[in-house]
Amino acid sequence: MNGIGVFVCHCGSNIAATVDVKKVVEMAKLEPGVVHAEEYQYMCSEAGQERIAKAIREKNLSGVVVCSCSPRMHETTFRKCAEKAGLNPYMVEIANLREQCSWVHKDINEGTEKAVILTRAAIAKVSLNTSLVAGESGVTKRALVIGGGIAGIQTALDIADAGYEVDIVEKTPSIGGKMAQLDKTFPTLDCSACILTPKMVDAAAHEKINIYSYSEVEKVSGFVGDFTVDIRKKARYVDMNKCTGCGACMEKCPSKKALSEFNSGLNNRPAIYTPFAQAIPNVPVIDPSQCLKLKNDKCGLCARVCQAGAIDYKQEDEIVTRKYGAIVVATGFEVIKLDNYDEYAYSQSKDVITSLELERIMNAAGPTKGHLERLSDGKAPKNIVFIQCVGSRCADNKGKSYCSKICCMYTAKHAILIRDKYPDVNVTVFYIDVRTPGKNFDEFYRRAVEEYGVNYVKGQVGKVTPEPNGKLTVHGVDLLDNKQLKVEADMVVLAAAIEPSPEVRNIATMLTASIDTNNFITEAHPKLRPVESPTAGVFLSGVCQGPKDIPETVSQAGAAAVKVIGLLAKDKLLTNPCTAKADELLCNGCSACANVCPYGAISYEDKLINDHGIRKTHRVAVVNSALCQGCGACTVACPSGVMDLQGFSNRQIIAEVDAICR
Amino acid sequence: MKYSYYPGCTLRTKAKDLDTYARKSAEVLGFELEEIENWQCCGGVYPLSSDEIATKLSSVRALNEAKVKGQQLVTLCSACYHVLKRVNDDMQNVEDIRVKANNYMKLDEPYMGEAKVLHFLEVLRDEIGFDELKKKVVKPLTGKKIGAYYGCLLLRPGEILGFDNPENPTIIEDFIRALGAEPVIYPYRNECCGGYISLKAKDLSAKMCDNIMDSASGFGADMLITACPLCQYNLTKNSKATVPVYYFTEILAEALGVKGEEE
Numbered sequence: 001m002n003g004i005g006v007f008v009c010h011c012g013s014n015i016a017a018t019v020d021v022k023k024v025v026e027m028a029k030l031e032p033g034v035v036h037a038e039e040y041q042y043m044c045s046e047a048g049q050e051r052i053a054k055a056i057r058e059k060n061l062s063g064v065v066v067c068s069c070s071p072r073m074h075e076t077t078f079r080k081c082a083e084k085a086g087l088n089p090y091m092v093e094i095a096n097l098r099e100q101c102s103w104v105h106k107d108i109n110e111g112t113e114k115a116v117i118l119t120r121a122a123i124a125k126v127s128l129n130t131s132l133v134a135g136e137s138g139v140t141k142r143a144l145v146i147g148g149g150i151a152g153i154q155t156a157l158d159i160a161d162a163g164y165e166v167d168i169v170e171k172t173p174s175i176g177g178k179m180a181q182l183d184k185t186f187p188t189l190d191c192s193a194c195i196l197t198p199k200m201v202d203a204a205a206h207e208k209i210n211i212y213s214y215s216e217v218e219k220v221s222g223f224v225g226d227f228t229v230d231i232r233k234k235a236r237y238v239d240m241n242k243c244t245g246c247g248a249c250m251e252k253c254p255s256k257k258a259l260s261e262f263n264s265g266l267n268n269r270p271a272i273y274t275p276f277a278q279a280i281p282n283v284p285v286i287d288p289s290q291c292l293k294l295k296n297d298k299c300g301l302c303a304r305v306c307q308a309g310a311i312d313y314k315q316e317d318e319i320v321t322r323k324y325g326a327i328v329v330a331t332g333f334e335v336i337k338l339d340n341y342d343e344y345a346y347s348q349s350k351d352v353i354t355s356l357e358l359e360r361i362m363n364a365a366g367p368t369k370g371h372l373e374r375l376s377d378g379k380a381p382k383n384i385v386f387i388q389c390v391g392s393r394c395a396d397n398k399g400k401s402y403c404s405k406i407c408c409m410y411t412a413k414h415a416i417l418i419r420d421k422y423p424d425v426n427v428t429v430f431y432i433d434v435r436t437p438g439k440n441f442d443e444f445y446r447r448a449v450e451e452y453g454v455n456y457v458k459g460q461v462g463k464v465t466p467e468p469n470g471k472l473t474v475h476g477v478d479l480l481d482n483k484q485l486k487v488e489a490d491m492v493v494l495a496a497a498i499e500p501s502p503e504v505r506n507i508a509t510m511l512t513a514s515i516d517t518n519n520f521i522t523e524a525h526p527k528l529r530p531v532e533s534p535t536a537g538v539f540l541s542g543v544c545q546g547p548k549d550i551p552e553t554v555s556q557a558g559a560a561a562v563k564v565i566g567l568l569a570k571d572k573l574l575t576n577p578c579t580a581k582a583d584e585l586l587c588n589g590c591s592a593c594a595n596v597c598p599y600g601a602i603s604y605e606d607k608l609i610n611d612h613g614i615r616k617t618h619r620v621a622v623v624n625s626a627l628c629q630g631c632g633a634c635t636v637a638c639p640s641g642v643m644d645l646q647g648f649s650n651r652q653i654i655a656e657v658d659a660i661c662r
Numbered sequence: 663m664k665y666s667y668y669p670g671c672t673l674r675t676k677a678k679d680l681d682t683y684a685r686k687s688a689e690v691l692g693f694e695l696e697e698i699e700n701w702q703c704c705g706g707v708y709p710l711s712s713d714e715i716a717t718k719l720s721s722v723r724a725l726n727e728a729k730v731k732g733q734q735l736v737t738l739c740s741a742c743y744h745v746l747k748r749v750n751d752d753m754q755n756v757e758d759i760r761v762k763a764n765n766y767m768k769l770d771e772p773y774m775g776e777a778k779v780l781h782f783l784e785v786l787r788d789e790i791g792f793d794e795l796k797k798k799v800v801k802p803l804t805g806k807k808i809g810a811y812y813g814c815l816l817l818r819p820g821e822i823l824g825f826d827n828p829e830n831p832t833i834i835e836d837f838i839r840a841l842g843a844e845p846v847i848y849p850y851r852n853e854c855c856g857g858y859i860s861l862k863a864k865d866l867s868a869k870m871c872d873n874i875m876d877s878a879s880g881f882g883a884d885m886l887i888t889a890c891p892l893c894q895y896n897l898t899k900n901s902k903a904t905v906p907v908y909y910f911t912e913i914l915a916e917a918l919g920v921k922g923e924e925e
Binding site: 341345347348463464465466467468469 | 829830847849850877881882
């Protein structure tokens, strides 16, 4: 041992205001092995790093303790600094004096006492550190994008344009996602299909993009650069290679009772169907729950009319196994179920609809061919009331605590479109707040109010009552006027909250990516790493990370693509050397470690062991360091203390505990 | 099956029908309502101030009596049900109230909210079952269009009362169907009739009752049924509408063929 250097950071006043940094330096100097200790205002700055490097070189330090912020923030920074100065980067330890000390204490005496203890623990640990060398692993130059909405399509196009192969896995029969269902887009009012479908065509035509539609991710193993993924291609009962997309089968299909998912369940579709006319791929699927042939072996009409002979009732699900270097989650959102909001009479009246249903009604390809009409009697409405924040910004546990972000703008869009096309229709919007940050967004909302005469009422709605004459009464409150209001309406539109697609939980589990209490996937850092998940090689695109509109989704999709390209451009990746290691001499092969390993990194081998001159064959645990993520579960599970995590060995942890308890 | 029964004061005065027909029906349906001894008025209103103990004690006494007998506590009046259930919830979950109430009561064994409170309708739905009830009906009310009037005390706060979905309840509609009649669903069935405001501002209650009655008759109801004596009073005395309002137990007794036996 040559000696340990301790570097205490003020972090401006973040640490120094609640911790007496000079005292920490003094106390550190008293610890065994410490040959150097100093404090500085910003240790992470260039000048601060130079201080560390200088001390390493001049005092020939064998270990470094940096007392600063969380290691999640700057451990890599200081490791790189040490490496440049000639020290093994794994000889650096961080004592977290900010998040775990100064930020949670108010009293400087208490803060200082704890800071000294944390520093002591880090010194005790670093004196047992050993030099570790990162290994290398290869990179499969192909990316997987889960979800084929606008987020997934844009990410795939950007990655493919950089020259890398991309597979899109989409669970529905066509790519396009929610954007394909929209009529117009805010704030420019351009037609959604007109800007989306060319991108869908580009994706399908791109030589580097391969689309697995009507498919789901079944299993994921491996790690960054080397994922192995099983994809379930659900049986379409239609041969993709033979089908010409003529549509004769859909016309002839006698089973037309299924509700059209694409039209939000407002009309019906046949059992053999493509979700919409511009579907990609333009190959229908047979819904086995509706098909008469598949259900009771009657019919078979589609096979008879198919000129190409593409119908195959015997088709089965197929599992495809592919390798990927990176995975992008772009699973998108759903509109919440309105079961908890019976006060708005959604389940009681056909004329109470969601905004997504209104999109379909307004769309020329929708169930009413674009005519604004009541679903109960087909009459043209004269008064329409929009209710904002249905299930968003809820203080109780009925709905979501968050703002769904897109509703204020699409409601303004709906109001403008209706007032523009049907100037005699009165439009009232009940709102809590109108939130319109975004380029040209507030101007758009102002136009709704000032040019189009939309009646915005600040206040919430308590109840919608269907009346015997077929109309609806909206019982609300006008907070600015401090008055109770009863508004007569022919149609009520609910801006229902959005939530992550339900599959995302399952996908997050497969990817070991974490999700928050609302099922949004957690990003690696909310500000600085917004498109990466904390799991290496897993990236986020679109609403799976949080509510977003189209422009924001497209930006994030591009950002995720750049991160993927940056990864795929590398030929080798450095692996984390802090992996588990088994002591062969002590291991009795009990399997306790393999049973708890979430990564399948532990296997067993029969090894010839020389135990004090006695040669015998033992069943012993072997860790695959490429698969091991260093979680440490095995070290705790092992009954004989055979498993040790390099960089976090049992001895090191005990030394830390001893130092804290001293 | 034997249940502890808490009638409540109104059922001894203004709302005798609610009580009488419930007892007769119970006999036909094969369960016994055993009136608990020394019950007192529940107070009629759940006291919202969190340090109010005295007005909760009557409920605690009744609840404890049911517990000691090892029976579930059945009640009929919406207000009694509301107060008993909320006080029981306090005894289970609010330590301060539990300690103070028990200190005052000095019971042999402290009461911790062990009793289960059931509304008579819940007995029909969850214990007897509406399908079984249907089998016992001898004079089905075929052709009658009946509106269920829930009011507010039976339903809210939903998470404590757990009686039915407060915004779109179905229990009384299912009950009406079991008796062979047709339920009329109208949006005001879970709105307030005004309750005790009737004493102070009759016109306000009248307005609220008119909304309810107009909506019900607009959707074609020939009559309304309720479980609450105060709702029954307000709807019949304050509203200018003429739709008759009965207690649910009355049409139950009628369908079971035991209504005409009295007097």
